[in-house]
Amino acid sequence: MNRLFLTGILAFAIVSLHSQDHERITKYIPSSKPDRIILNIAGDPATSMAVTWRTDTTITESVAQVTVNLPTVFLADSALTVSGYWQDVTGDGVTGRFHSVIFSGLKPSTGYAYRVGSGAEASEWFTFRTAAAGTAPLTFLYFGDSQLGSKSLYARVIRQAYRQTPDARLMIFAGDLVDGGSGSTLHDDEWGDWHAAAGFTVSEVPVMPTPGNHEYYDPAVRGKRDLNRYWRAGFTLPENGPEGVEETAYSVDYQGVRFIIVNSDEMVRNESLANAQAEWVEGLLRNNPCKWTVVVFHHPVYSTSARRDNKVIRESLKPLFDRYGVDLVLTGHDHTYARGMIVPDSADMKVKTAGTVYVVSVSGSKQYKQDAKQWWQVGMTNTQLWQAVTVDGDRLSYRAYDATGRVADQFTITRMKDGRKKFAVQPPKE
Ligand SMILES: [Fe+2]
Numbered sequence: 001m002n003r004l005f006l007t008g009i010l011a012f013a014i015v016s017l018h019s020q021d022h023e024r025i026t027k028y029i030p031s032s033k034p035d036r037i038i039l040n041i042a043g044d045p046a047t048s049m050a051v052t053w054r055t056d057t058t059i060t061e062s063v064a065q066v067t068v069n070l071p072t073v074f075l076a077d078s079a080l081t082v083s084g085y086w087q088d089v090t091g092d093g094v095t096g097r098f099h100s101v102i103f104s105g106l107k108p109s110t111g112y113a114y115r116v117g118s119g120a121e122a123s124e125w126f127t128f129r130t131a132a133a134g135t136a137p138l139t140f141l142y143f144g145d146s147q148l149g150s151k152s153l154y155a156r157v158i159r160q161a162y163r164q165t166p167d168a169r170l171m172i173f174a175g176d177l178v179d180g181g182s183g184s185t186l187h188d189d190e191w192g193d194w195h196a197a198a199g200f201t202v203s204e205v206p207v208m209p210t211p212g213n214h215e216y217y218d219p220a221v222r223g224k225r226d227l228n229r230y231w232r233a234g235f236t237l238p239e240n241g242p243e244g245v246e247e248t249a250y251s252v253d254y255q256g257v258r259f260i261i262v263n264s265d266e267m268v269r270n271e272s273l274a275n276a277q278a279e280w281v282e283g284l285l286r287n288n289p290c291k292w293t294v295v296v297f298h299h300p301v302y303s304t305s306a307r308r309d310n311k312v313i314r315e316s317l318k319p320l321f322d323r324y325g326v327d328l329v330l331t332g333h334d335h336t337y338a339r340g341m342i343v344p345d346s347a348d349m350k351v352k353t354a355g356t357v358y359v360v361s362v363s364g365s366k367q368y369k370q371d372a373k374q375w376w377q378v379g380m381t382n383t384q385l386w387q388a389v390t391v392d393g394d395r396l397s398y399r400a401y402d403a404t405g406r407v408a409d410q411f412t413i414t415r416m417k418d419g420r421k422k423f424a425v426q427p428p429k430e
């Protein structure tokens with residue numbers, strides 16, 4: 001009886017495991033219709049824009065059309081057809097064809113309409129706006145780890161962010177967009193969930209992501225590390241970083257803000273890529289034409305957990321941030337919220353000079369405790385967040401919002417005439 005009972009339990013477990021696997025594999029089967037349509041910055045944001053999308057393998061050309069966004073319904077008449085390339089990704093027995101096209105020669109500060117695919121398989125027309133050619137006010141969004149609960153709980157976060165910040169021109173993701181899926185088990189379903197949550201928002205606002213440790217995580221073989229194969233196929237990112245971290249470490253200058261996206265996973269685990277990236281970051285900071293600098297990577301410089309210290313990151317990057325006065329460092333990984341302004345070691349604490357502001361954030365449902373020695377001025381747990389940052393002339397205004405759209409933390413950094421920076425937790429009254 002006992003044996004019969006155990007056999008029954010085992011059979012049930014196998015059947016339910018198989019049905020879970022089956023659901024994972026069949027959840028987002030590609031078709032001839034484009035899906036997962038996502039914009040990226042791949043070059044000069046004032047004159048170019050990249051788009052990536054997925055189909056099945058019956059589609060044998062990678063074409064998209066772009067035109068200045070006009071009120072007419074005859075957009076196709078003025079559209080330019082641009083060809084790109086595709087890359088197939090086979091995982092879990094399903095092949096997705098990821099197409100990539102770069103629109104170039106665009107006019108700065110201009111609204112464009114585009115669609116991907118052709119004929120009956122073309123997408124709807126989406127719109128985007130190119131960056132101004134020089135310095136101009138900029139608002140961008142920032143999200144910590146979405147990772148788990150993309151479909152169930154993170155969806156409301158990105159939608160609230162889009163609803164509340166319709167003028168945001170970039171969306172920054174600080175790694176662990178998905179939970180697992182390198183190696184043999186790709187978890188296409190997690191990318192499907194991530195796109196289902198974002199919907200058309202990422203087809204209209206370009207995304208600047210950095211990978212986290214989970215973009216290198218193989219659920220089947222522990223310790224095996226490969227960049228998730230959907231990363232390079234599913235995004236079209238600048239290839240201006242060091243060799244070995246293409247499309248995962250890159251820089252973009254957008255309207256007077258220098259964004260430096262670092263692959264921190266390849267810093268904590270690979271000494272030569274840590275050195276190469278630190279040297280590259282220093283070059284970008286030393287010769288920086290932009291007034292403001294934002295650095296983005298996954299592993300925090302200061303952790304919120306006593307057991308998750310990232311010494312390599314702190315030792316190789318923090319001195320550079322101090323030396324060159326980096327304004328903002330946006331990270332994830334610790335699944336809590338923490339924000340602290342940390343003055344350089346040599347600075348006089350009595351002078352209200354702003355050091356670098358370090359942020360750890362989380363947008364998804366996975367939440368941890370905070371038990372590290374407190375370095376932050378504002379901390380939160382069990383709270384999904386998103387951030388909007390506006391840079392306008394001499395002022396950077398930062399707001400962290402919770403999932404309901406309530407301001408949970410805010411500060412400003414002001415550049416004064418003497419070159420020093422002033423940090424204020426409440427924005428000065430106008
Ligand atoms: Fe994470």
Ligand SMILES: [Fe+2]
Pocket residue numbers: 176212213214298332333334
């Ligand atoms: Fe992580």
